Amino acid sequence: GAVVSQHPSRVICKSGTSVKIECRSLDFQATTMFWYRQFPKKSLMLMATSNEGSKATYEQGVEKDKFLINHASLTLSTLTVTSAHPEDSSFYICSARDETNPGNTIYFGEGSWLTVV
Amino acid sequence: KQEVTQIPAALSVPEGENLVLNCSFTDSAIYNLQWFRQDPGKGLTSLLLIQSSQREQTSGRLNASLDKSSGRSTLYIAASQPGDSATYLCAVRSRGAQKLVFGQGTRLTINP
Numbered sequence: 001g002a003v004v005s006q007h008p009s010r011v012i013c014k015s016g017t018s019v020k021i022e023c024r025s026l027d028f029q030a031t032t033m034f035w036y037r038q039f040p041k042k043s044l045m046l047m048a049t050s051n052e053g054s055k056a057t058y059e060q061g062v063e064k065d066k067f068l069i070n071h072a073s074l075t076l077s078t079l080t081v082t083s084a085h086p087e088d089s090s091f092y093i094c095s096a097r098d099e100t101n102p103g104n105t106i107y108f109g110e111g112s113w114l115t116v117v
Numbered sequence: 118k119q120e121v122t123q124i125p126a127a128l129s130v131p132e133g134e135n136l137v138l139n140c141s142f143t144d145s146a147i148y149n150l151q152w153f154r155q156d157p158g159k160g161l162t163s164l165l166l167i168q169s170s171q172r173e174q175t176s177g178r179l180n181a182s183l184d185k186s187s188g189r190s191t192l193y194i195a196a197s198q199p200g201d202s203a204t205y206l207c208a209v210r211s212r213g214a215q216k217l218v219f220g221q222g223t224r225l226t227i228n229p
Contacts, residue, residue, distance in 0.1 A: 006160070032215060043206065043221045044161075057215075063208035093160050095217075103149055103168050104210075106217060 003027060004096050006109030012086045013084055014117055020080045021112045023094030030096035034106070035067075050077040067096035084116040119144045123220035132199055138192040138223045140207030144186045149215065152181050152192050153206040158172050161206065163226045165192070183224070197227045 003026040013019045031052045036044040048069050049057040056069035056095055066088075070078040077096075081088055093111040097104055120143045123165040130136055140150070147167045153161040165174045165181040167190065173182040194201060204224045208217040 004160075034216060043148070043219050046216055049215050088199070091158070095161070103166045105163055105166050106151065106208075106210075107163055110160040111158075 003004075003060045004109040005092065005106045006094055006112050008112060009110060010113045011115070013114070015085055015116055016083055018080055019084055019114060020078055021092055021094075021114070023077045023079070023096065023109055024072070025075045025096040025107075028096075028100055029099045031073060031074060031099065033072075033077040033094055033096045035069060035077070035079050036095070037092045038093060038111075044093065047079075052077075081114065086116045089114055089116045118149075119209055119218045121207060121209050121218050121220040123207055123223050124220065125223060127224040127226075129226040129228060130197060131198060134191050136197055136225075137193050138194070138205050138225070140190040140192070140208075140220055141217075142188045142190075144207045144211055145188055146212045147185060148210045148212045150181075150183055150190050150212070151208045151210070152179075152190075152210065155204045155206060155222070157204075158208075159186075164205075179197065194225075199227045199229050201225060202227045 005020045007064045033050040035047045037043050047062045050069050050071040052071045073079040095106050095108040099107050122141045124139045140149050151166045152164045167174050167183040178195040182192050194202045204222045207220045
């Protein structure tokens with residue numbers, strides 16, 4: 001089946017540095033990918049919709065300059081957390097839509113745990 | 118604005134029981150509805166997708182139904198096993214929308 005790969009699965013960074021998380025669709029092309037943040041025991045919070053070749057669409061309240069999204073190819077979207085702070089520590093998950101699939105099924109990556117120290 | 122609700126928030130049953138998880142949504146103009154499973158600390162696994170024109174989908178011991186007019190979907194799990202323990206999430210894509218709207222999930226525990 002369709003697979004979405006996220007890397008790294010876990011990352012620890014120092015406060016003030018930037019960290020990049022990659023999301024790849026491995027066996028299908030995805031013009032649309034999504035980035036979520038999930039707090040412990042909570043549901044997913046959509047941060048932004050990533051569109052290949054154009055600017056991402058951010059949800060209300062999400063800082064565009066802090067969470068930089070780049071969707072440079074049909075199989076890769078990246079999320080860069082800039083000037084990270086401890087409150088940015090969270091579980092980040094991406095998903096990609098398989099538009100060749102009749103139902104446009106959305107597949108999720110395994111998530112990335114970010115810890116800012 | 119589409120809102121998705123899942124009831125119950127948590128459910129604990131003995132192994133072997135059949136069970137039903139509920140999902141309701143406020144706007145019936147949907148494109149599709151998807152059920153996911155999430156294990157602790159992991160990403161989401163797609164279980165079933167029901168398109169707007171469909172009434173149900175089946176995969177193994179799982180059956181998902183869709184009633185757009187009443188704004189409801191159910192996920193039926195037959196002969197539950199301890200390995201089914203996870204959080205189950207229902208998500209709706211509204212017509213004309215790109216994104217999924219998620220329910221809060223049902224945390225399911227199957228006791229051996």
